[in-house]
Every structure is written in structure tokens, then in C-alpha cells.
Amino acid sequence: MRIECPICGSRDRREFYYQGAAVAVARPAPDAGAEAWDDYVHLRDNPAGWHDELWHHEAGCGAWVVVTRNLTTHEIRDVQLAQSVKEASA
16 A cells, blocks of 8 residues: 655555544543443444544654545545644634
């Protein structure tokens, strides 16, 4: 799989480190209880289809990017700098 870094251009996936979903997971309150914390730590959605993911270009320019990728086919539809995505949603 190749990821189109907005700074460096097309790079092999091995230059990047996957950080998880680009959407923040709501953290439970400190006193929420064991079940809420267990769900937060261990349960994640595993959607098929298009999904926004956060990747770090660790072996390249060091940029944080949001990759829109189909989790079934691994096709990449879009790659944007994470800072750009954050500014657009603010």
C-alpha cells in the first residue's frame, strides 16, 4: 500500500505508523466505573468501508496525516495534513 504524503509525495506504507481512528473516542469520567473503562480501553468499532485514520509519517517528514481509506479494499481516497483537517472542523 502506498500513501500520498502531502509533503513528500507517494511513499510506502512502511514509512508511516498507524495511530488509529481520526475521530476521538469519548473518554469516561475518572469515577465512571470498571465497565465503562473496560469498554473504553478494549472495545472499538471495526467498520467495513470508508474510514478516516490518523497516520504519522515517522520515517519521513514527521507529518501527521488523515488518510481516508476503504478498510475492505485498502483503496485510499484522500490524504490531508491533520492540522488542515483540524482547522477545517473548527
